[in-house]
Each structure stands twice: as structure tokens, then as C-alpha cells.
Amino acid sequence: MKAIWILTKKELVTFFDSLTAYVLLVIFLGLSGFFTWISGSDIFLIGQVTLQPFFSVAYWTLFFFIPALTMRMLAEENRTGTIELLQTKAITDWQIVIGKSLACLLLIAIALIFTLPYYITLTQLGDVDHGAVLCGYLGLILMSCSYIGIGMLASSITSNQIVAFLVSLLIGVFFLIIFDVLSSGSLGVMADIFHYLSISNHFESISRGVIDTKDVVYFLLIALAGLVLAEFVLAKRNIIS
Amino acid sequence: MKRSTAQFRLLLILSIMVVIGILSAQFSFRLDFTGDKRYTLSKATLDILKSLNEPVTVTAYFSKKLPPNITATKTDFKDLLVEYASRSGGNVVYEFKDPGEKEELEQEALQAGIQPVMINVREKDEIKQQKAYLGAVLKMGSQTEVIPFVQPGAAMEYALSSTIKKLSVKEKPKVALLQGHGEPSLNAMQQVRSVLSVLYDISGYTISDTAPIPTTYQSLLIIAPEDSFTTAELQRLDEYLAAGGNLLVALNRVQGDFQTSRGQPVNTGLEEWLSKKGISVEDKFIMDAQCGSVTVQQRQGFFTISTPVQFPYLPLITDFADHPITKGLERVLLPFASPVTNAISDSLIKVVVLAKTSSRANTAPANTFFDVMRNYTPADFPMSSLPLAVAVEGNITGNGNISRLVVFGDGDFAVNGEGREYQQLQPDNVSLLVNAVDWLSDDTGLNELRTKGISARPIKKELDDNKKTLIKYGNFLLPVFLIILYGFVRVQLRRRKRQQWMEQRYV
Numbered sequence: 001m002k003a004i005w006i007l008t009k010k011e012l013v014t015f016f017d018s019l020t021a022y023v024l025l026v027i028f029l030g031l032s033g034f035f036t037w038i039s040g041s042d043i044f045l046i047g048q049v050t051l052q053p054f055f056s057v058a059y060w061t062l063f064f065f066i067p068a069l070t071m072r073m074l075a076e077e078n079r080t081g082t083i084e085l086l087q088t089k090a091i092t093d094w095q096i097v098i099g100k101s102l103a104c105l106l107l108i109a110i111a112l113i114f115t116l117p118y119y120i121t122l123t124q125l126g127d128v129d130h131g132a133v134l135c136g137y138l139g140l141i142l143m144s145c146s147y148i149g150i151g152m153l154a155s156s157i158t159s160n161q162i163v164a165f166l167v168s169l170l171i172g173v174f175f176l177i178i179f180d181v182l183s184s185g186s187l188g189v190m191a192d193i194f195h196y197l198s199i200s201n202h203f204e205s206i207s208r209g210v211i212d213t214k215d216v217v218y219f220l221l222i223a224l225a226g227l228v229l230a231e232f233v234l235a236k237r238n239i240i241s
Numbered sequence: 242m243k244r245s246t247a248q249f250r251l252l253l254i255l256s257i258m259v260v261i262g263i264l265s266a267q268f269s270f271r272l273d274f275t276g277d278k279r280y281t282l283s284k285a286t287l288d289i290l291k292s293l294n295e296p297v298t299v300t301a302y303f304s305k306k307l308p309p310n311i312t313a314t315k316t317d318f319k320d321l322l323v324e325y326a327s328r329s330g331g332n333v334v335y336e337f338k339d340p341g342e343k344e345e346l347e348q349e350a351l352q353a354g355i356q357p358v359m360i361n362v363r364e365k366d367e368i369k370q371q372k373a374y375l376g377a378v379l380k381m382g383s384q385t386e387v388i389p390f391v392q393p394g395a396a397m398e399y400a401l402s403s404t405i406k407k408l409s410v411k412e413k414p415k416v417a418l419l420q421g422h423g424e425p426s427l428n429a430m431q432q433v434r435s436v437l438s439v440l441y442d443i444s445g446y447t448i449s450d451t452a453p454i455p456t457t458y459q460s461l462l463i464i465a466p467e468d469s470f471t472t473a474e475l476q477r478l479d480e481y482l483a484a485g486g487n488l489l490v491a492l493n494r495v496q497g498d499f500q501t502s503r504g505q506p507v508n509t510g511l512e513e514w515l516s517k518k519g520i521s522v523e524d525k526f527i528m529d530a531q532c533g534s535v536t537v538q539q540r541q542g543f544f545t546i547s548t549p550v551q552f553p554y555l556p557l558i559t560d561f562a563d564h565p566i567t568k569g570l571e572r573v574l575l576p577f578a579s580p581v582t583n584a585i586s587d588s589l590i591k592v593v594v595l596a597k598t599s600s601r602a603n604t605a606p607a608n609t610f611f612d613v614m615r616n617y618t619p620a621d622f623p624m625s626s627l628p629l630a631v632a633v634e635g636n637i638t639g640n641g642n643i644s645r646l647v648v649f650g651d652g653d654f655a656v657n658g659e660g661r662e663y664q665q666l667q668p669d670n671v672s673l674l675v676n677a678v679d680w681l682s683d684d685t686g687l688n689e690l691r692t693k694g695i696s697a698r699p700i701k702k703e704l705d706d707n708k709k710t711l712i713k714y715g716n717f718l719l720p721v722f723l724i725i726l727y728g729f730v731r732v733q734l735r736r737r738k739r740q741q742w743m744e745q746r747y748v
Contacts (some may be wrong), residue, residue, distance in 0.1 A: 017735075022728045026721050033717035044709060049698045114720040121716055126701035131274030183309050186363045195309030196266060209275035217265035221258050228258075232251045 003091045007099030011073075012106055020072070021107060024065055028111050031061050036118060049126035054118055055136045055207050059200075062108070062144055063176055067168040069107060070151025071161045073100045074230065078159035083234070093234040097156075097227050101148050108144045112137060132209035139206035142219035143199060147172060149226025156230040175199045175222070282324055285690045286402040289409070290329040297405055299325075299335040301377040301391075302350040306341060308362060314375060318391050321398060333405075340374045353378045354387040377401075381408040399690045403439050406687065410440065414459040414682050417446035422509065423467030429659045430464075432671045437678060440687070448474045454481040460645075460681035463511070464491045465652025470510040478514065483638040487645040487681035490515065491674070493652035494522040494579040495607045497554055499535070504554075504577070506607035518637060519585035520648050526609065527578045527629065527650070529556035530601035530622045531703065537613055550613055553622075554605075558629060559699060560597040566632060566647065566676045567595050570669050572699060578651035580604060580627045590635035595647075599703060600625040619705075632680065647677045 015021040036042055036054040043053055074097075077083035086096060122128045147168075154168035155161075176199055183194035195201060202215040273280040299322060303315045315337075322335040340347040340357075351357075355376030362371045377388045386404045391397060416437065418427055427434050427445055437443050446461070448454060450473045454461060461481060470478075482488060494512060497504045506524040515522060533555035536547050555576045561567035573596070585592050601622035633646040655674035657663050679687065704712070 016728075016731060022724060025724045029720040029724065030717075033720060037713045037716045042713075044700070044713070047700055049700055114723060117719050118716055121712055124702065127276070127698055129276035129698060131276055135274050186308060187306050191309050192312075196262075201313075210271050210273055210280050212269055212271040214265050214269035214271075217261065217269075221262050225255065225258055228251065228254050232247065235247060 004095050004099040008102040011103030032057050049122050049128050051133050066147035067151050067165050069104045071165040074155040075161045075164040093231050097231045104148045135209045136207040145223040146219045149223035152230040153226040156233040289406050293332040296332050298380045301337045302340050302374045304341045304373045305339040413442040416441045416443045417458040417461045419463045420445045421447040425656045431657045433655050436675045448477050456484045460487040462489045465493050466509050475514045482644045483640045485642040489647045491649040491652045492522050494524050497577040502611045504609040520583045523580045524607040525604040528553035528603045529598045531557050531599040533574045558596045562595050566680045573669050573673050575651040575654050581650040593632045594628045595630040597626040602627050645681050
């Protein structure tokens with residue numbers, strides 16, 4: 001546990017020592033703020049005290065934001081060869097994967113904390129459905145977990161950051177759009193499976209204010225699947241064939 | 242580790258995860274965190290279920306082969322029925338049938354009154370139109386009621402509970418809609434009629450000069466009369482109230498005409514009758530800065546442009562009392578309304594002001610000329626919280642009988658109009674009138690359910706443009722600014738640290 005935390009802390013500090021964290025946070029908060037308050041179907045246009053506009057924007061921005069965070073994680077270590085160095089330490093592959101993912105998740109959490117002024121403003125404007133807001137944030141965190149899982153997998157299979165970024169976007173597109181398109185309007189078992197795999201169905205359900213065990217398990221399973229596969233790829237170098 | 246061992250382990254973990262996924266999709270439970278508990282059975286439903294003496298059988302006709310997004314409706318409906326069955330102590334029994342399975346079942350569904358809806362389905366690379374059944378038949382003893390189409394969302398609970406209530410009510414209470422003074426007929430109030438007819442036997446009624454108004458009517462509705470009442474008729478109303486009858490008066494004290502842009506008072510004699518009871522509907526227009534808009538056609542060169550213009554004579558009401566009539570309402574538009582004031586001092590009579598204007602309001606005389614294009618400033622709205630409706634309960638006539646009276650300062654808010662003049666009303670407008678009838682008839686159970694699906698949470702605070710801009714850009718720029726500030730401070734700290742570190746080494 002301690003090893004994971006040390007690694008997480010180190011990764012988080014690296015984020016903030018480089019420009020990465022600032023650029024990504026500014027883009028994320030800029031886009032979120034712009035579409036929540038100023039343009040599009042913003043809060044004043046719909047005239048409702050709800051954070052739904054923010055959740056719909058974040059639903060899309062996180063889709064690009066997270067691959068940009070995770071692409072470096074293992075690919076960079078693979079490229080520079082420092083992954084070997086890391087593996088000689090008293091730390092398992094699993095701890096490496098978890099530690100790095102946790103750093104990404106914390107950065108997302110920090111980004112979301114910076115949107116708290118939105119919520120505080122809303123409470124001044126009218127009666128906010130606090131439950132729905134809380135569930136919306138929880139939905140974003142859970143969705144981020146899934147994207148981080150996918151991103152870590154993409155980052156583990158290559159030593160090129162750009163490739164890692166594109167691969168995780170590609171996998172993400174399936175969950176975000178393609179499964180949804182395949183399931184709507186078609187019939188049968190396959191349609192049901194695609195419907196289950198589509199992120200939008202699960203996210204909508206949570207962000208309206210209802211926490212269903214089915215949705216929580218879905219997000220965590222995708223995250224876990226990504227991490228397990230990433231760990232498998234990392235461990236491959238130690239395999240005696 | 243050997244390759245085969247590692248692969249086996251990976252496969253094992255992934256298969257366990259698939260199994261967990263399948264199990265979680267089958268057996269799940271949910272927690273409802275929405276503010277109005279949209280997805281939890283309301284107290285009204287529980288009361289209805291508790292009062293059931295006989296079992297209710299629900300036969301749901303749902304097609305099996307449906308796209309997943311529509312199947313979700315079926316799942317929701319089933320979840321709801323499971324909840325009903327367990328909360329009713331077994332008095333609600335349900336079964337699902339697939340009309341697509343057998344010809345007879347389809348006939349059964351059609352005969353019961355369930356209409357199929359057509360949906361587009363993709364099958365074998367072709368878009369096909371497919372019939373889908375999403376309805377239910379409810380039976381209790383020899384009585385049958387139908388829900389022809391199950392709407393997704395919270396409206397499901399209202400549909401199901403009101404239908405069960407309809408079955409369990411042996412004799413519907415009677416409600417009369419007064420006619421004979423130019424009032425809109427039942428046909429002109431389609432939306433109100435369809436909601437009221439669930440629980441009430443509603444019919445038109447004309448006052449006779451000689452016979453009293455039958456007290457078998459739970460309540461009498463007087464909506465937007467235009468012609469005068471005779472003294473005899475007013476006396477009948479007095480007698481009806483004295484006998485414990487309940488009265489709803491929605492009065493157009495003033496009338497606005499868009500054609501001539503003029504306003505004028507309406508005198509029916511009812512206003513004097515009301516003022517003797519201590520309630521006066523003033524012959525003034527209410528103006529509110531928080532208002533609906535009218536479409537104005539403007540010619541610019543060759544083009545005619547339609548623009549919506551805010552029109553303060555159409556006040557949009559959001560300030561409601563905590564009362565069964567207004568529970569759960571968010572916004573009601575009361576076009577050309579008048580203030581309703583009361584001077585009732587009898588402590589035994591309970592008076593509640595149901596609705597008020599916003600904090601920026603004004604009144605205008607009845608004989609007035611509207612300038613739609615006028616630009617209003619905050620100085621035009623010096624008044625605040627003008628009352629628009631009251632509910633009175635107690636010994637109103639002074640003879641000892643308790644009766645209820647609701648007065649609205651507007652008559653048209655729940656009238657659809659007939660034929661070409663038909664216009665769809667906002668659900669809250671309809672709910673306001675229907676809730677009032679429920680309260681008059683002492684049956685407020687379904688009020689809560691009716692407004693449950695409506696989840697509008699309007700911005701309550703009135704903001705001027707400067708404040709709005711401040712909020713907009715404040716929220717947009719503040720988080721970004723904080724991040725940049727943090728980055729800047731961090732860079733400075735690091736630089737200082739490095740400098741100290743270098744000084745220690747080399748000096």
C-alpha cells in the first residue's frame with residue numbers, strides 16, 4: 001500500500017512540475033465553464049438550477065482529457081527504458097499500474113473540485129437537487145475510472161505516446177458511441193449486450209440521481225479489466241517462454 | 242512465471258469479471274437520491290395500496306422483441322409492479338404477456354383497448370416498421386380499466402396509481418361546471434377534463450331560478466363567466482355554500498384584447514357577491530417583470546420577422562403557498578390576472594394566499610392601452626408580492642356549516658379553447674385547477690403524484706444583466722485563474738528552493 005502511495009505521489013508531483021497538468025486543467029475547466037455558463041444550452045438559457053449542462057460537457061471533455069493523461073504513464077517508461085529500473089525496485093507490476101492510475105484519478109478529482117464554484121453559485125440561485133448533483137459527480141468519477149483503465153491498457157502496449165493516445169481514444173469511441181449506435185433500433189441478444197456495454201446508458205442513469213448497483217459494477221469492471229490487461233502486458237517481460 | 246500460467250490466470254480473472262457483470266445486470270438494487278424521490282413510491286401510492294380491499298390484477302401487454310432502449314421502459318414498469326405487489330401485501334398481482342407470441346393474445350390486447358405503437362427497427366440490414374405493445378389492463382372484481390400506453394419515467398407511477406384508485410372508488414364524487422353566463426364548456430377544457438374524469442363525475446350545470454343547487458355535487462366550478470348573474474342565482478350560490486357546498490371561482494375581472502390592444506373591466510355581479518364575503522377581485526391588471534412573452538411580427542424591408550417580446554401583463558407565477566393546492570407546482574402562467582385581496586377578520590375562517598407575484602410587480606387600471614413594444618425599466622415595477630389566489634375554509638356564510646371556497650384572479654389559465662383556438666397548456670396550469678378541485682372535494686391524495694414527474698427547478702433569484710454577466714464570467718474564469726495562479730506560485734517556490742540549494746552548495 002505504501003509503495004503504491006509513494007508512486008502515486010511521485011506521479012502527481014510530476015504532473016504539476018511539468019506543464020501537462022496546467023494545460024489539461026485549463027482546457028478542461030475552460031471548456032466546462034464556457035459551455036455551462038456562457039454558450040450552448042447553458043444554465044441561463046435553460047433557466048434551471050441544474051448542473052446537467054456541466055455533466056454533459058464533462059462527459060465529452062473527459063473522453064479526450066483522460067487519454068491525454070494516461071498516454072504518458074507506461075509508454076514513456078517503455079520508451080526510455082525506466083520501466084526496467086522501476087521493476088527492479090521492491091514493487092510489483094500490479095502496484096505500478098495501480099499507483100499510476102490512482103495519480104490520474106486524483107488529478108481528475110482535483111479538476112472536478114475546481115468546478116465546485118459552479119455548485120456554490122447554483123445554491124445561491126435556487127433550490128438545487130443536491131442528490132442529483134452528488135450523483136452526477138459520482139458518475140463522472142466512475143466514468144473516469146473506466147477511461148483510466150482503458151488508457152492504461154493502451155499505454156502499456158506501446159512505447160509511443162501518440163499511439164497510446166490514439167488507441168485509447170479508439171477503444172473509448174466504442175464504449176461511448178459505437179456500442180450505443182449498434183444497440184439502438186436492433187433486436188436480439190447482441191443488441192442487449194451492446195446496450196449493456198454502452199457508457200451513455202449507465203452514465204445517464206447515475207447522473208439523473210439514481211445509483212444503481214448495475215451501473216457502479218459496470219464502470220468498475222471496465223476499469224478493472226483495463227488494469228488487469230495492462231498488468232498482464234507489463235508482466236509479459238518476466239515470462240519464461 | 243510461465244506463459245501458460247499467466248494466460249490461464251488472465252483468462253480466469255476476465256471470466257470471473259464477465260460472470261460478475263452478468264449477475265449484476267440481473268440482480269441489482271438502486272438508491273434514489275433525487276430531491277423529490279422521483280423513483281421511490283410516494284405516500285399517495287402507499288395510501289391507495291393500503292386501502293385496497295380486493296385484489297387488483299394487472300395484465301401487462303408488452304412486446305418481447307423490442308430494441309433495448311424501449312425494453313428499458315418494460316423493465317422500469319416491471320420494477321414498479323414488483324414494488325406495488327410487495328407494498329400492497331399481495332393485493333396487486335401482475336403478469337406479463339407478449340402479444341407478438343400468439344394471434345389470440347394480440348386480439349385480447351386490442352379488444353381491451355391497447356393500441357400498438359409503430360417503431361423503427363433494424364433487422365437483417367433493413368429498417369422495418371414494427372408494432373409494439375406497451376400497455377396494461379387492470380382488473381378488480383368485475384371492473385376493468387386500461388392504460389393504453391405506458392409512458393416512460395415518473396409518469397408511470399401516476400398512471401398506475403390513479404388507475405388503481407379509479408378501480409377502487411365505488412362511486413365517483415360529482416363535480417359541476419357552471420354554464421349559462423358565457424363560461425367555457427367542458428369541451429373547451431380538454432386537459433382539465435381528462436385529468437378530473439379519472440376520479441370525478443364531471444358535468445355541466447345551469448342554475449335554475451327555483452330549485453336549489455343539489456348538494457350531491459361535491460364542488461361547483463365557476464370559470465370565466467362573462468354575463469351578469471341574477472340576484473336569484475347569487476342567492477342559490479349562497480344557499481349552496483350554506484348547505485356545506487364547496488365553490489371554485491376563477492374570475493376574469495379584467496379582459497385584455499390583443500386585436501385592439503385595449504383592456505376593459507368585466508362586471509358579472511359575482512365580484513360584489515364575493516366582496517360581501519370579504520374577498521375582492523380588483524378591477525386592475527397585474528403586471529409582473531417575471532412574465533410570459535408574446536410573438537410580435539415586424540416588417541424589416543421585405544422580410545417579416547417574428548420576435549418573442551416579454552409582456553408583463555402575462556405574469557408567470559413561481560411564489561406559491563405551502564398548501565395542498567399548490568404543492569409541487571413550479572410555474573403557472575396567469576394571463577391578464579387581477580389582484581385578489583381579502584378582508585376576512587373572522588378568526589374561525591382560515592384564509593391562505595395561494596399565489597403571489599414576484600418582487601417586481603405593478604398594477605394597471607382596467608381601462609388601459611397596451612404597448613407591446615414598450616421597454617420596461619425596474620422603476621415600472623415598484624410593488625411586490627401581489628396576491629392572485631386565495632383558499633378560504635370555515636363557516637363562510639355564518640350559519641354553522643363548514644365549506645370551502647377558492648378564488649383565482651384569472652379565469653383563462655386552465656382553458657384550452659375549442660376548435661381552431663385550441664392551445665395546449667403547461668402541465669402546472671392544469672394541475673393548479675385540478676388540485677383545487679381535489680382540495681374542495683377533500684381528496685388530496687393524488688396531488689403529490691400529479692406533480693411528481695415535473696422536475697423543473699427554475700432559477701428563483703431575479704438578476705439584472707450586470708449580475709448575470711458577473712456570474713457567467715466569474716464561474717467561467719475563476720477556476721481557470723486559480724489553476725494558473727497555483728502554477729505560478731509553484732514555479733516561484735521551486736525557483737527559490739533551487740536558488741537556496743545552489744547557494745548552499747557553491748557559496
